[in-house]
Amino acid sequence: xxxxxxxxxxxxxxxxxxxxxxxxxxxxxxxxxxxxxxxxxxxxxxxxxxxxxxxxxxxxxxxxxxxxxxxxxxxxxxxxxxxxxxxxxxxxxxxxxxxxxxxxxxxxxxxxxxxxxxxxxxxxxxxxxxxxxxxxxxxxxxxxxxxxxxxxxxxxxxxxxxxxxxxxxxxxxxxxxxxxxxxxxxxxxxxxxxxxxxxxxxxxxxxxxxxxxxxxxxxxxxxxxxxxxxxxxxxxxxxxxxxxxxxxxxxxxxxxxxxxxxxxxxxxxxxxxxxxxxxxxxxxxxxxxxxxxxxxxxxxxxxxxxxxxxxxxxxxxxxxxxxxxxxxxxxxxxxxxxxxxxxxxx
Amino acid sequence: xxxxxxxxxxxxxxxxxxxxxxxxxxxxxxxxxxxxxxxxxxxxxxxxxxxxxxxxxxxxxxxxxxxxxxxxxxxxxxxxxxxxxxxxxxxxxxxxxxxxxxxxxxxxxxxxxxxxxxxxxxxxxxxxxxxxxxxxxxxxxxxxxxxxxxxxxxxxxxxxxxxxxxxxxxxxxxxxxxxxxxxxxxxxxxxxxxxxxxxxxxxxxxxxxxxxxxxxxxxxxxxxxxxxxxxxxxxxxxxxxxxxxxxxxxxxxxxxxxxxxxxxxxxxxx
Amino acid sequence: xxxxxxxxxxxxxxxxxxxxxxxxxxxxxxxxxxxxxxxxxxxxxxxxxxxxxxxxxxxxxxxxxxxxxxxxxxxxxxxxxxxxxxxxxxxxxxxxxxxxxxxxxxxxxxxxxxxxxxxxxxxxxxxxxxxxxxxxxxxxxxxxxxxxxxxxxxxxxxxxxxxxxxxxxxxxxxxxxxxxxxxxxxxxxxxxxxxxxxxxxxxxxxxxxxxxxxxxxxxxxxxxxxxxxxxxxxxxxxxxxxxxxxxxxxxxxxxxxxxxxxxxxxxxxxxxxxxx
Numbered sequence: 001x002x003x004x005x006x007x008x009x010x011x012x013x014x015x016x017x018x019x020x021x022x023x024x025x026x027x028x029x030x031x032x033x034x035x036x037x038x039x040x041x042x043x044x045x046x047x048x049x050x051x052x053x054x055x056x057x058x059x060x061x062x063x064x065x066x067x068x069x070x071x072x073x074x075x076x077x078x079x080x081x082x083x084x085x086x087x088x089x090x091x092x093x094x095x096x097x098x099x100x101x102x103x104x105x106x107x108x109x110x111x112x113x114x115x116x117x118x119x120x121x122x123x124x125x126x127x128x129x130x131x132x133x134x135x136x137x138x139x140x141x142x143x144x145x146x147x148x149x150x151x152x153x154x155x156x157x158x159x160x161x162x163x164x165x166x167x168x169x170x171x172x173x174x175x176x177x178x179x180x181x182x183x184x185x186x187x188x189x190x191x192x193x194x195x196x197x198x199x200x201x202x203x204x205x206x207x208x209x210x211x212x213x214x215x216x217x218x219x220x221x222x223x224x225x226x227x228x229x230x231x232x233x234x235x236x237x238x239x240x241x242x243x244x245x246x247x248x249x250x251x252x253x254x255x256x257x258x259x260x261x262x263x264x265x266x267x268x269x270x271x272x273x274x275x276x277x278x279x280x281x282x283x284x285x286x287x288x289x290x291x292x293x294x295x296x297x298x299x300x301x302x303x304x305x306x307x308x309x310x311x312x313x314x315x316x317x318x319x320x321x322x323x324x325x326x327x328x329x330x331x332x333x334x335x336x337x338x339x340x341x342x343x344x345x346x
Numbered sequence: 347x348x349x350x351x352x353x354x355x356x357x358x359x360x361x362x363x364x365x366x367x368x369x370x371x372x373x374x375x376x377x378x379x380x381x382x383x384x385x386x387x388x389x390x391x392x393x394x395x396x397x398x399x400x401x402x403x404x405x406x407x408x409x410x411x412x413x414x415x416x417x418x419x420x421x422x423x424x425x426x427x428x429x430x431x432x433x434x435x436x437x438x439x440x441x442x443x444x445x446x447x448x449x450x451x452x453x454x455x456x457x458x459x460x461x462x463x464x465x466x467x468x469x470x471x472x473x474x475x476x477x478x479x480x481x482x483x484x485x486x487x488x489x490x491x492x493x494x495x496x497x498x499x500x501x502x503x504x505x506x507x508x509x510x511x512x513x514x515x516x517x518x519x520x521x522x523x524x525x526x527x528x529x530x531x532x533x534x535x536x537x538x539x540x541x542x543x544x545x546x547x548x549x550x551x552x553x554x555x556x557x558x559x560x561x562x563x564x565x566x567x568x569x570x571x572x573x574x575x576x577x578x579x580x581x582x583x584x585x586x587x588x589x590x591x592x593x594x595x596x597x598x599x600x601x602x603x604x605x606x607x608x609x610x611x612x613x614x615x616x
Numbered sequence: 617x618x619x620x621x622x623x624x625x626x627x628x629x630x631x632x633x634x635x636x637x638x639x640x641x642x643x644x645x646x647x648x649x650x651x652x653x654x655x656x657x658x659x660x661x662x663x664x665x666x667x668x669x670x671x672x673x674x675x676x677x678x679x680x681x682x683x684x685x686x687x688x689x690x691x692x693x694x695x696x697x698x699x700x701x702x703x704x705x706x707x708x709x710x711x712x713x714x715x716x717x718x719x720x721x722x723x724x725x726x727x728x729x730x731x732x733x734x735x736x737x738x739x740x741x742x743x744x745x746x747x748x749x750x751x752x753x754x755x756x757x758x759x760x761x762x763x764x765x766x767x768x769x770x771x772x773x774x775x776x777x778x779x780x781x782x783x784x785x786x787x788x789x790x791x792x793x794x795x796x797x798x799x800x801x802x803x804x805x806x807x808x809x810x811x812x813x814x815x816x817x818x819x820x821x822x823x824x825x826x827x828x829x830x831x832x833x834x835x836x837x838x839x840x841x842x843x844x845x846x847x848x849x850x851x852x853x854x855x856x857x858x859x860x861x862x863x864x865x866x867x868x869x870x871x872x873x874x875x876x877x878x879x880x881x882x883x884x885x886x887x888x889x890x891x892x
Contacts, residue, residue: 052792073798085789089811098807099797150797358706362713367742369716372728372769375738379731388751390741427634435631442624450628457639459823461874462830463847464867467854468642468649491638498631552721555832558851569723569833576727576837585731588724595719 436501504538
């Protein structure tokens, strides 16, 4: 079985490196999401693995074989592109078997694999159509079909769902995950959508400015974010992160220091997820700025010593704009960060 | 680098050098002839060099200078005629409702899409009956009709690329249709129309076939001078004339992208 | 379509009149001259044209077809390198180089080639100096080869410009997908890129074909008098004999050649529209 591992991979296009000493590895048969904001280097990393770009330094190993210098065709990876990259002049069937023809797979074998892929993806009725005659979701399936008939152990996906509407995206998310499990592929999945990464992946590699910010399982990423960036990138609305001194100096502030690392509070930042905050009689005073009722829960936007601080409570909250409320939370729910390095402490 | 990579780089460099020779060799030969005072077989390079023929060509009273003047005058008049008919036509094609618009667009392409010699011999015959043969007017008309596809198509594309909302905004502020055209639409389309004017100017400057049938013997443009010098074996005069014709063409090649913006170019012929 | 505006018709009228007077009327004139003698319909002029010039008709078709094929191959090669090469310096150099002949007039190209391809021209001299050719082997290329070389030299930049533009606007991911699926660069060019730009290539080739059928200066200046292209024969019939009938018959034959390529183009267009 295949695994993919990168060590110290670098790539620059002049100026700051787009991919800067990236190392991580994917277990065989797992789905690894490369997550990050646009321009963080996640797509470039994927293209380096595919061989569409050449690494300036570092090693890429696929299935225990170093592929750093190999051309794309020899790496044993299939790829699904953001734009699907279907060949507009070829029919669905021709698109799917193109790679097999190139690799001189015998005709009978081609037919068998095509049929299998078409059955799995529900494309049986569409095989003679041209890509321009298909809906977005159907095109997405064809792109998947083209990747799975190659029967490569590793499949790379570059934001495959970003061109679909919201509802279809949820369906395809499940479908891709089920397909990946059924076929036992190792899948590397690039996305900027944290929900997609959290729901689909076995492992999330969070990237920022060309570097790996955190490499962890989804629950660990949520529960123990390695940095302020990771803490605020994952979770909606993002975690509230404030300099500790800002709260301590105010009324009711000392209570938050329970369980704080034994260091100068001036070097600490305190992070609390909106859903971990309670409204109570005592605690940190905050001014309500806006209340957004979402149905299952309510977002209350407040200011704590002038800084924005969001609270999420279930059901309808009895707060109105301009009112002063008191915020409290369980000391175990607090995340501590170093203010200057922005890394997690404890 | 591996030996294979070195070999691949060397192969690319050699292929590029051969390509460059095929492109520039003929031009280099032209330049050599223009400064060769004497050159005959079996000598591989000119026997003696000099600028004597340049002096002959640029002598104010010489054939070349009068041909150049004729050429430039004809090209200028051709641009004038072409713009006079194609600016209104381009505007109508881009902005107004026209029946059979596609056919009208194709009609302007026809003079370029037909083997032109067969047309010109008949134009010459008609012009002869009308007394236009051998006149500057006749040559200008032929050149303008030939260049019409550029001037009309590019003018139409340039007008089409002007944001319609700007015109509507001007009308909304109370400007008349004509005033909107003169103060908003025309200035914004001007770079594209300028490009079409350059196209037509060059097309006229370089035109040989039409002038050959319609203009001779009274109207001698630079291409005709080049032709007769070359056929008469005077390669120096022919080469210098060719170089004079080359300058605007090469200049245009270098600046065309500045005049024809992509948004205009993408609308040409639509 | 809504009601056409009379203003629009008025605005296009002068331009259309120019086309009618200087193209349609002479075209009618040429058809009448080719098909009639003393006011009655006849094919006599065509018989004469074929009798005198069947060799040149074949020669013209041969030259123009061969040039078109060479232009297609070279343009595809250059545009392919520009699009698919991974050697930045090669792409930059080629992009700068290939356009030079783009706006050079045919007559200047003809004069260049008249000297370059001669027995004692720069091409042979360079080959001899480089040791590729023995001086005794140096031969003049100023015949059909000269015409073909001049046409190709002049038209390749034009077709390449169109083709490279079309290739640049393709979704690059389709090229990368082809590479990812294991296709070599040549295979990507032939099976993925070319089919997507076939329309542009065809337009460029059709325009080049017609242009080459219309050029008078190149066959007159680059090649000797026999055999030669139809354009030269037409000029000769007029200038030497004032024989408009035969010249126009030859003209109609060249229209017919244009009509054939126009038909090929339209058939392709129709099939393409039926396909999508």
